[in-house]
Amino acid sequence: MKRKLVLxxxxxxxxxxxxxxxxxxxxxxxxxxxxxxxxxLDRGDDRDDERDAEAAREARITAVQAIDAAVKARPGxxxxxxxxxxxxxxxxxxDDADDDGWEVVVLGARGSTTHTVHIDPVSGRVLxxxxxxxxxxxxxxDDVAAVRSxxxxxxQAAQTAAAKGIVTSVELTDEDDAPAGSWxxxxxxxxxxxxxxxxxDVKTGALAPDKxxxxxxxxxxD
Numbered sequence: 001m002k003r004k005l006v007l008x009x010x011x012x013x014x015x016x017x018x019x020x021x022x023x024x025x026x027x028x029x030x031x032x033x034x035x036x037x038x039x040x041l042d043r044g045d046d047r048d049d050e051r052d053a054e055a056a057r058e059a060r061i062t063a064v065q066a067i068d069a070a071v072k073a074r075p076g077x078x079x080x081x082x083x084x085x086x087x088x089x090x091x092x093x094x095d096d097a098d099d100d101g102w103e104v105v106v107l108g109a110r111g112s113t114t115h116t117v118h119i120d121p122v123s124g125r126v127l128x129x130x131x132x133x134x135x136x137x138x139x140x141x142d143d144v145a146a147v148r149s150x151x152x153x154x155x156q157a158a159q160t161a162a163a164k165g166i167v168t169s170v171e172l173t174d175e176d177d178a179p180a181g182s183w184x185x186x187x188x189x190x191x192x193x194x195x196x197x198x199x200x201d202v203k204t205g206a207l208a209p210d211k212x213x214x215x216x217x218x219x220x221x222d
Contacts, residue, residue: 049194055085056166056188059121061102063158063167066124070104070117073126078154079105079114079147080171083121101127111144146172150181150202157183157200160207164198165189172202184210 061069067078081104102119118127150172152160158170166188173184181202186195197210 052085052168052195053188053193055121056083056168059083059101059166061119061121061124062162063102063170064155064162066102066104066119066121067155067158069119069124069126070102070106070115073117074106074108074115074129076106076108076115077147079107079143080169081105081154081158082169082171107144107147111148143172146181146202150183152183152200152202152205154183156205157185157202160200160205161185161187161198163207164196165192168195173199 063081063083066083067081070081071078081102084101084103101121104117104119106115106117107113108115112133114132116130116132118129119125120127154170154172158167161167161170164187167185168188169184169186171184173182182199183202185198185200187198188195197212199208199210200206201208
């Protein structure tokens with residue numbers, strides 16, 4: 001869901017910029033086309049949010065249950081879990097049905113192999129597994145070390161954040177604006193149409209609102 005937000009923002013910039021250029025070329029001020037483009041994008045984002053929320057509420061399998069099923073199929077340490085709602089997107093002909101539902105990334109026992117386990121969001125059945133050899137990458141080594149040093153697991157982070165609503169994703173974050181060493185958990189609150197972001201401390205398990213998410217909703221600028 002977060003990846004969609006990034007793409008939507010990039011599209012908004014392109015459309016708004018393009019609208020301004022067209023308006024100026026026609027001799028207008030460009031204000032009305034820009035406002036119309038923004039309004040259309042906002043309406044599209046609202047519809048996407050509503051579809052995402054509906055998909056999350058239709059899922060019978062929680063993040064914790066998806067993680068349990070993934071680890072049973074591929075033992076190891078969970079790096080992330082995400083409720084993938086590709087069924088709401090346009091798909092290429094070669095896209096697999098396995099791409100819908102929960103995607104749980106599990107780090108193998110040796111630390112150089114990761115498994116992406118696809119879990120059916122209704123039945124909890126394992127739909128398939130993609131395996132990657134990540135050995136030799138400095139970034140991957142850092143991720144492995146961070147996940148393995150965390151005292152609070154992805155499962156525990158999801159379980160903690162579930163008190164705020166339906167957990168739709170959990171992943172380790174090292175972003176500058178997030179607390180150092182925390183799980184980034186997206187949660188759909190009861191009656192909500194978009195996710196709220198929460199941070200779960202990897203050492204203490206303490207739950208706190210994500211600073212970036214809070215600032216964006218309140219219109220705060222750096």
